[in-house]
Amino acid sequence: MSSIQINNVTKRFGEFTAVSDLSIDIEDGEFVALLGPSGCGKTTTMNMIAGLEEATEGEILFNGQDLSHTPIQQRNIGFVFQNYAIFTHMTVYKNLSYGLEVNNVPKDQITSRVAAMAKRMNLTHCLDAPAASLSVNEMQKLAIGRSAIAEPRIFLLDEPLSNLDAGFRAYMRSELKVLQREFGQTMIYVTHDQIEAMSLADKIAIIDQGKLMQYGSPLEVYNNPCNRFVANFVGSPKINLLDGQIKGANGSTKLITQGGAEVALQGKISSDFAKLKSSKGGSIGIRPQDIYFGEKRASDDIQLHGYVEELERVGPKRLVHLQVHRTQIVAEDERDALSIGDEVEFFLTADKCMAFDLDSGDRLTGGAA
Amino acid sequence: MTELSSNTSASLASNVGEKRGYWSRVGRDGRKLGKWFVAPTVALLIFIVIFPLLMQLYLSFTWWTPLDGVPWYQAYESFNWGENYLILAYDPAFWAALWRTAMIMLVAVPAQFFLGLGLAYLFIDKFPGRKVFYSIVLTPMMVVPAVVGLMFFLLFQGTGPVNDSLGLPASFSWLTDPNRALISVIIADTWQWTPLMFLILLAGMLGVPSDQLLAARLLGGSNWQNFYKIILPRMKSVIAIAIVLRLVECFKIFDLIFIMTSGGPGVATETISLFLYKKTFADLDWAYVGAVGLAVLIVLSLIAAFGLSRVAKNKG
Numbered sequence: 001m002s003s004i005q006i007n008n009v010t011k012r013f014g015e016f017t018a019v020s021d022l023s024i025d026i027e028d029g030e031f032v033a034l035l036g037p038s039g040c041g042k043t044t045t046m047n048m049i050a051g052l053e054e055a056t057e058g059e060i061l062f063n064g065q066d067l068s069h070t071p072i073q074q075r076n077i078g079f080v081f082q083n084y085a086i087f088t089h090m091t092v093y094k095n096l097s098y099g100l101e102v103n104n105v106p107k108d109q110i111t112s113r114v115a116a117m118a119k120r121m122n123l124t125h126c127l128d129a130p131a132a133s134l135s136v137n138e139m140q141k142l143a144i145g146r147s148a149i150a151e152p153r154i155f156l157l158d159e160p161l162s163n164l165d166a167g168f169r170a171y172m173r174s175e176l177k178v179l180q181r182e183f184g185q186t187m188i189y190v191t192h193d194q195i196e197a198m199s200l201a202d203k204i205a206i207i208d209q210g211k212l213m214q215y216g217s218p219l220e221v222y223n224n225p226c227n228r229f230v231a232n233f234v235g236s237p238k239i240n241l242l243d244g245q246i247k248g249a250n251g252s253t254k255l256i257t258q259g260g261a262e263v264a265l266q267g268k269i270s271s272d273f274a275k276l277k278s279s280k281g282g283s284i285g286i287r288p289q290d291i292y293f294g295e296k297r298a299s300d301d302i303q304l305h306g307y308v309e310e311l312e313r314v315g316p317k318r319l320v321h322l323q324v325h326r327t328q329i330v331a332e333d334e335r336d337a338l339s340i341g342d343e344v345e346f347f348l349t350a351d352k353c354m355a356f357d358l359d360s361g362d363r364l365t366g367g368a369a
Numbered sequence: 370m371t372e373l374s375s376n377t378s379a380s381l382a383s384n385v386g387e388k389r390g391y392w393s394r395v396g397r398d399g400r401k402l403g404k405w406f407v408a409p410t411v412a413l414l415i416f417i418v419i420f421p422l423l424m425q426l427y428l429s430f431t432w433w434t435p436l437d438g439v440p441w442y443q444a445y446e447s448f449n450w451g452e453n454y455l456i457l458a459y460d461p462a463f464w465a466a467l468w469r470t471a472m473i474m475l476v477a478v479p480a481q482f483f484l485g486l487g488l489a490y491l492f493i494d495k496f497p498g499r500k501v502f503y504s505i506v507l508t509p510m511m512v513v514p515a516v517v518g519l520m521f522f523l524l525f526q527g528t529g530p531v532n533d534s535l536g537l538p539a540s541f542s543w544l545t546d547p548n549r550a551l552i553s554v555i556i557a558d559t560w561q562w563t564p565l566m567f568l569i570l571l572a573g574m575l576g577v578p579s580d581q582l583l584a585a586r587l588l589g590g591s592n593w594q595n596f597y598k599i600i601l602p603r604m605k606s607v608i609a610i611a612i613v614l615r616l617v618e619c620f621k622i623f624d625l626i627f628i629m630t631s632g633g634p635g636v637a638t639e640t641i642s643l644f645l646y647k648k649t650f651a652d653l654d655w656a657y658v659g660a661v662g663l664a665v666l667i668v669l670s671l672i673a674a675f676g677l678s679r680v681a682k683n684k685g
């Protein structure tokens with residue numbers, strides 16, 4: 001068990017910077033997800049934590065201790081590889097016992113611990129089978145069991161679910177949560193799937209192009225994204241982003257989209273944009289469930305007019321794709337009363353609107369008002 | 370609309386069915402026809418491979434020599450009911466040559482194996498200058514064996530570089546001392562063929578998935594444990610092939626020894642190949658050579674069959 005501090009870590013491969021000035025604090029026993037698109041440096045970060053890759057700059061501390069000069073073998077880090085890295089020339093039993101055997105654990109202990117882990121992972125029936133004969137799902141469980149059996153101080157999982165079929169993925173997701181509670185270990189979990197990260201992690205570190213975008217609890221990240229990338233990356237259905245030029249000042253601000261739609265802004269959102277400096281324009285972020293139809297509920301809510309282009313049913317919800325001057329907006333339709341082609345008035349809840357600088361992507365908050 | 374689509378899909382299906390029937394029929398007839406096409410080639414191959422062996426077998430059952438003045442196909446005139454094989458069984462020179470050959474095999478091949486394995490292990494990780502060293506390590510393999518023989522002939526002279534660098538007197542002879550001559554030959558062969566072992570074993574080692582090695586390391590396995598439990602077991606087939614290849618090659622060793630010692634001093638380095646050479650060109654005892662050759666072929670086939678059956682077993 002261990003806390004982890006990643007302090008200003010940079011990793012360069014030649015000229016290319018894969019991870020840039022990354023700092024993350026992980027408390028003992030926490031479940032942290034590294035979330036980001038493919039190629040953003042998640043695996044590289046994991047490799048540096050595990051010691052498979054050396055940081056170009058910065059340091060990684062375990063309980064305040066720098067392990068960079070400790071051989072990988074003695075770090076006691078559990079690592080589940082993206083493709084499991086099962087020892088295919090051995091039996092399932094030998095796979096599970098490997099970490100114990102090489103650490104000279106007494107024979108009788110090995111037998112009982114392997115049996116317990118096999119039972120925990122539902123692998124008892126195939127203990128003597130060659131590991132190569134397992135299904136992908138079983139390999140996944142074996143990979144986790146093999147790392148967990150040695151009781152590592154921390155547990156790293158690199159996209160452990162991405163190769164699984166949908167049903168088993170959902171099962172493993174809840175299983176992982178249970179396992180983490182049982183083991184009580186600090187876990188770092190890499191994924192490019194924001195739903196996975198949101199549902200599993202205590203904290204999420206969102207990374208883009210090697211840089212940390214935001215680090216916080218799933219709700220924080222969802223409700224209060226610190227930039228346009230995070231807002232866009234987190235949440236399903238996706239957030240709506242209205243890009244355009246900000247015109248006017250002091251009370252009567254307008255956002256004019258490329259399609260020519262004029263969105264009048266009042267109150268908080270208007271003052272947020274007072275901070276905008278870039279000439280490229282600004283961007284309003286609003287989640288589909290924060291758009292409503294019917295009567296205006298608050299005076300600052302933004303009123304828009306559009307027609308219904310498409311209706312989409314996602315589970316019990318109905319999503320409406322609205323077209324406003326060649327800009328598409330997706331809203332959740334609670335009333336279930338619209339049909340394709342309808343012209344409607346709808347409202348963006350003012351409190352939930354977020355202002356972003358279109359150039360830097362930064363969140364703009366708290367202007368003069 | 371639905372009618373049309375069902376029609377098309379039906380006709381598509383029947384088309385596919387027809388096609389399948391058509392091709393399978395061609396396949397059946399074609400195979401029959403194909404046999405006739407390849408027959409001449411097969412016949413030629415069988416002739417080329419089998420004929421020399423049959424000829425050898427035939428001659429080995431006679432007393433025939435080229436001095437007889439009888440063409441080889443009339444060798445039956447001196448048919449001897451396999452007496453050559455009886456002579457062979459009691460020929461001390463043959464058994465001594467076989468023993469020397471075995472000595473070289475049993476020392477040189479393991480030496481080359483362990484050196485090659487060690488070198489290969491050094492080369493699985495990247496290090497500066499790896500490519501250059503790689504080329505250097507492979508060079509001996511590219512040298513013509515006769516030239517290697519000459520090189521080591523010069524190196525092992527009484528006043529040569531080996532004695533000079535070891536501070537040994539010129540009277541300390543390598544190639545003219547019966548024991549040391551064999552050792553010299555083994556050293557030369559090892560120098561030349563360790564690279565081949567290295568090359569094959571490195572290929573096998575690089576075939577071990579690197580993430581499995583990392584996983585083993587993360588689980589706490591020392592380099593030695595991981596080598597022994599992960600790398601070696603996965604290389605079984607490659608190791609078997611490399612060793613069989615070298616054993617068979619080593620059994621046939623000739624050029625190196627011919628240049629270095631010509632089988633001497635005396636017969637101290639006379640291997641099977643040199644023995645055969647002498648019987649062929651010095652004694653002109655071709656019928657006997659045929660008998661020895663067939664016996665050797667059987668030994669080699671046994672080595673290869675044993676080694677390669679292990680490969681097949683690993684596959685399955």
Ligand SMILES: Nc1ncnc2c1ncn2[C@@H]1O[C@H](COP(=O)(O)OP(=O)(O)O)[C@@H](O)[C@H]1O
Pocket residue numbers: 013016018036037038039040041042043044045
């Ligand atoms: N050994 C390497 N040499 C050069 N570039 C690398 C190396 N490993 C990773 N990269 C690059 O670093 C970036 C991040 O890679 P990675 O950490 O694997 O991303 P991901 O977030 O998909 O796991 C990628 O663009 C990749 O091409």
Ligand SMILES: [Mg+2]
Pocket residue numbers: 042043082159
């Ligand atoms: Mg990755």
